[in-house]
Amino acid sequence: MKPFLTKLSDMDRRDFLAYSAKAFLGVGLMPSVVRTTAFAADLPESRPTAKNVIYLYMAGGMSHLDTFDLKQGTEFQGATRSIKTNVPGVRMSAYLPGLAQQMDKLAVINSMFSNQGAHEEGRYFMHSSYTKRGTIQHPGIGSWLVKFDGNRNPNLPGVVHIGSPNPGGSNGFLEQRYAPLVVGNPEAGLQNSSRRQNMSEEEFRDMVSLTNAFDAEFHGRYKQQKKVEAYSEMYDDALKLMRSRDLAAFEIDKEPKHLRDSYGANPFGQGCLLARRLVEHDVRFVEVTLGNWDTHTNNFERVEENAAVLDKAMSTLLADLELRGMLEETMVVLATEFGRTPKINENDGRDHSPTAFSCVLAGGGIRGGQVYGKTDTSGKNVIENRVNVPDFNATIAYALGLPTEKTVYSPTGRPFRVADKGRPVLDLFG
Amino acid sequence: MTRVFSRVLGLCGGSVLFLASTGYGDAPVDFQTEVFPIFEARCFKCHSDEKQKGDLRLDSPAWILRGSENGKVLTAGDADDSPLYYLTTFDPDDPDYMPSKGKGLTKAEQQLLKRWIDEGAHFGEDMGGGMMAMAGAVPSPSGVGSKYTDDLPLPPATYEMPETMAAVVEKLEAMGLAVDTVNHDANYVEVSYTYAVKQKAYSLSLLEPVAGAVVKLNFARSKVEDGQLAGLGKFKQVSHLDLRNTSVTDAALEAVGELEGLEYLNLFGTSVTDAGLAKLHRLKGLRRIYLHGTKATPQGIARLERAIPGLKVVR
Numbered sequence: 001m002k003p004f005l006t007k008l009s010d011m012d013r014r015d016f017l018a019y020s021a022k023a024f025l026g027v028g029l030m031p032s033v034v035r036t037t038a039f040a041a042d043l044p045e046s047r048p049t050a051k052n053v054i055y056l057y058m059a060g061g062m063s064h065l066d067t068f069d070l071k072q073g074t075e076f077q078g079a080t081r082s083i084k085t086n087v088p089g090v091r092m093s094a095y096l097p098g099l100a101q102q103m104d105k106l107a108v109i110n111s112m113f114s115n116q117g118a119h120e121e122g123r124y125f126m127h128s129s130y131t132k133r134g135t136i137q138h139p140g141i142g143s144w145l146v147k148f149d150g151n152r153n154p155n156l157p158g159v160v161h162i163g164s165p166n167p168g169g170s171n172g173f174l175e176q177r178y179a180p181l182v183v184g185n186p187e188a189g190l191q192n193s194s195r196r197q198n199m200s201e202e203e204f205r206d207m208v209s210l211t212n213a214f215d216a217e218f219h220g221r222y223k224q225q226k227k228v229e230a231y232s233e234m235y236d237d238a239l240k241l242m243r244s245r246d247l248a249a250f251e252i253d254k255e256p257k258h259l260r261d262s263y264g265a266n267p268f269g270q271g272c273l274l275a276r277r278l279v280e281h282d283v284r285f286v287e288v289t290l291g292n293w294d295t296h297t298n299n300f301e302r303v304e305e306n307a308a309v310l311d312k313a314m315s316t317l318l319a320d321l322e323l324r325g326m327l328e329e330t331m332v333v334l335a336t337e338f339g340r341t342p343k344i345n346e347n348d349g350r351d352h353s354p355t356a357f358s359c360v361l362a363g364g365g366i367r368g369g370q371v372y373g374k375t376d377t378s379g380k381n382v383i384e385n386r387v388n389v390p391d392f393n394a395t396i397a398y399a400l401g402l403p404t405e406k407t408v409y410s411p412t413g414r415p416f417r418v419a420d421k422g423r424p425v426l427d428l429f430g
Numbered sequence: 431m432t433r434v435f436s437r438v439l440g441l442c443g444g445s446v447l448f449l450a451s452t453g454y455g456d457a458p459v460d461f462q463t464e465v466f467p468i469f470e471a472r473c474f475k476c477h478s479d480e481k482q483k484g485d486l487r488l489d490s491p492a493w494i495l496r497g498s499e500n501g502k503v504l505t506a507g508d509a510d511d512s513p514l515y516y517l518t519t520f521d522p523d524d525p526d527y528m529p530s531k532g533k534g535l536t537k538a539e540q541q542l543l544k545r546w547i548d549e550g551a552h553f554g555e556d557m558g559g560g561m562m563a564m565a566g567a568v569p570s571p572s573g574v575g576s577k578y579t580d581d582l583p584l585p586p587a588t589y590e591m592p593e594t595m596a597a598v599v600e601k602l603e604a605m606g607l608a609v610d611t612v613n614h615d616a617n618y619v620e621v622s623y624t625y626a627v628k629q630k631a632y633s634l635s636l637l638e639p640v641a642g643a644v645v646k647l648n649f650a651r652s653k654v655e656d657g658q659l660a661g662l663g664k665f666k667q668v669s670h671l672d673l674r675n676t677s678v679t680d681a682a683l684e685a686v687g688e689l690e691g692l693e694y695l696n697l698f699g700t701s702v703t704d705a706g707l708a709k710l711h712r713l714k715g716l717r718r719i720y721l722h723g724t725k726a727t728p729q730g731i732a733r734l735e736r737a738i739p740g741l742k743v744v745r
Contacts, residue, residue, distance in 0.1 A: 047613055048613065048614070049613075051610075115482060115484075115485035115499055117481050117482060117483060118483075131499065149610075150608075152608060152622075152624075152625075153624075153625070154625060280651075281651075282624065322744060323698070323720070323722045323744060323745075324674065324696075324698050324720065324722070325672070325674060325694070325696035325698055325718070325720035325744065328694070341480070351480070352481065354482070355482070380479070398614075401610070401611060401612075401613075401614055403587065403589060
């Protein structure tokens with residue numbers, strides 16, 4: 001039962017509209033027993049199955065033209081070459097040999113569209129589905145997830161961001177308890193999360209209860225005020241975490257050496273490994289950031305370098321999740337703020353181009369081995385099945401079972417939805 | 431000719447053009463030769479095919495008419511209601527002043543733009559005909575539809591459980607179990623035991639009142655014991671069973687073998703052996719089984735694969 005949903009429905013009773021089964025062609029994979037029951041006919045054929053998300057964010061704007069949407073044989077391609085994947089007819093950049101062998105797990109979306117051409121704004125839009133405003137902060141999808149669907153592991157935070165001091169998503173106007181925990185260096189784990197060595201558990205408890213006693217009157221008086229409550233909740237959560245056995249989830253040095261090497265001996269690779277461990281411990285949303293994609297100069301060498309890091313980490317992550325039987329419940333997302341121009345500039349670089357770019361989804365009920373959407377011959381504009389940023393986020397939300405139609409009100413009374421007006425791309429499932 | 435002349439002057443200096451535009455003001459302003467070049471010089475850096483700040487492009491009539499992320503930029507006949515014009519007249523220190531980068535419009539250019547809009551913002555034959563058609567060929571953000579609009583409804587979804595179920599679910603959740611809807615449909619649930627508080631929570635009899643709804647059972651990392659899975663066969667709807675990283679052994683697989691509807695079985699990191707796998711041979715609907723980290727041998731797995739055609743074994 002999800003009491004929060006009941007609560008939400010009080011605010012917004014807009015029901016889902018009638019549904020035409022023909023509109024959604026998915027490969028039916030409903031459990032055979034269920035299929036024969038009376039109400040099975042009502043079930044949609046696509047099957048979103050995600051519980052958790054590992055969100056790999058390529059900060060700076062990943063060149064779609066040199067990764068997933070190549071334009072070989074045109075003046076726009078430059079030095080990048082394509083290779084075969086393990087799905088017949090689908091090709092990918094030669095910079096991604098590992099992912100090419102995992103293509104059967106991937107849905108590559110080559111028709112992403114954003115209207116935000118600057119880094120901060122693009123990143124904000126990608127994470128929240130809303131354009132940046134001075135007056136309000138919009139929540140990221142991880143915070144929405146925990147808000148709607150709760151925090152599964154009672155001892156760990158629901159949302160963790162790894163590898164960037166500037167996480168694109170935040171709790172926005174949602175309560176502080178939905179805020180991401182930021183981990184700078186995956187190998188260092190969680191800092192200051194243990195009791196001081198010369199302090200016993202008893203002394204620590206005494207100190208905490210003393211603090212509580214001091215604060216009791218204040219809290220009693222201001223209980224109704226969200227910010228006061230949020231502050232004490234933050235303490236409670238920190239205390240829970242310090243005492244939790246689940247802290248072990250942060251210790252990636254417990255993993256075998258060969259696996260650690262396979263993820264890549266760099267912060268992003270180790271971050272992906274940490275992400276897997278956290279999701280294994282039921283952290284709902286883990287974002288890992290890989291920067292340096294802003295290739296205005298020397299695009300080809302830099303993309304090759306960056307892609308090598310991404311390729312090793314993401315292909316190992318997918319294989320690792322599959323081995324553990326976790327790929328069905330874990331959606332792996334590869335996202336960036338925008339693509340880059342077909343035109344190669346005088347510095348052998350590519351500039352920002354938000355009108356067409358590529359993102360990738362895998363797991364969580366996504367049908368692998370497909371390329372969705374098309375760009376024109378240059379890769380500048382989308383010509384088929386455009387996926388707006390809010391649509392992309394709605395697709396992730398849908399995979400997670402979140403109600404994309406529900407309206408939630410900010411403390412100031414303004415209406416917002418998980419992915420604004422985005423609509424999930426149901427063709428990707430099944 | 432006169433119009434071209436006035437434009438050239440316009441770019442040279444405001445006061446001269448002011449004379450020019452009033453002097454030759456009888457002829458309407460021509461978009462292609464007079465207004466468009468202003469856009470080219472002052473606006474294209476941020477509002478054309480290279481960049482579209484604020485989701486605005488000014489490099490064709492179609493784009494101009496489409497407006498920006500804030501809506502229309504042009505009201506034909508009313509320059510003072512057209513951001514396309516009035517933003518250029520703001521104080522350069524104003525945050526909304528346009529262009530925000532580079533040299534601003536001269537007074538004369540502003541006048542010309544104003545006059546063109548006040549005269550009805552006609553794009554003229556060349557632009558309005560040829561370029562409009564061309565602009566149509568360019569996939570505009572509003573032109574290439576994403577398939578999913580509000581006209582195309584989503585599958586029906588229910589997130590609220592039937593009342594009969596809600597009471598049972600409440601009881602389960604009080605014991606640390608998690609009950610989640612499956613596939614946006616509260617008539618189907620997954621029950622997770624990972625954070626079960628007490629051993630009592632593992633009693634399958636607790637689930638009996640909602641047996642028809644349980645399609646996934648998730649014991650991952652829980653403290654479930656072999657004996658507690660006895661009677662599993664009653665849950666005929668269960669298609670997914672997750673036992674990864676638990677202490678279950680071959681003994682548990684007896685009961686698992688009764689789950690005729692099973693499609694997904696995760697035994698990752700358990701100590702099951704070939705003897706246990708042999709008890710699964712009759713699960714003809716099984717599609718995926720996860721055996722990495724178990725004691726199953728290639729021979730035992732081969733026997734399982736022969737018994738269940740179409741089974742994918744991950745190890």
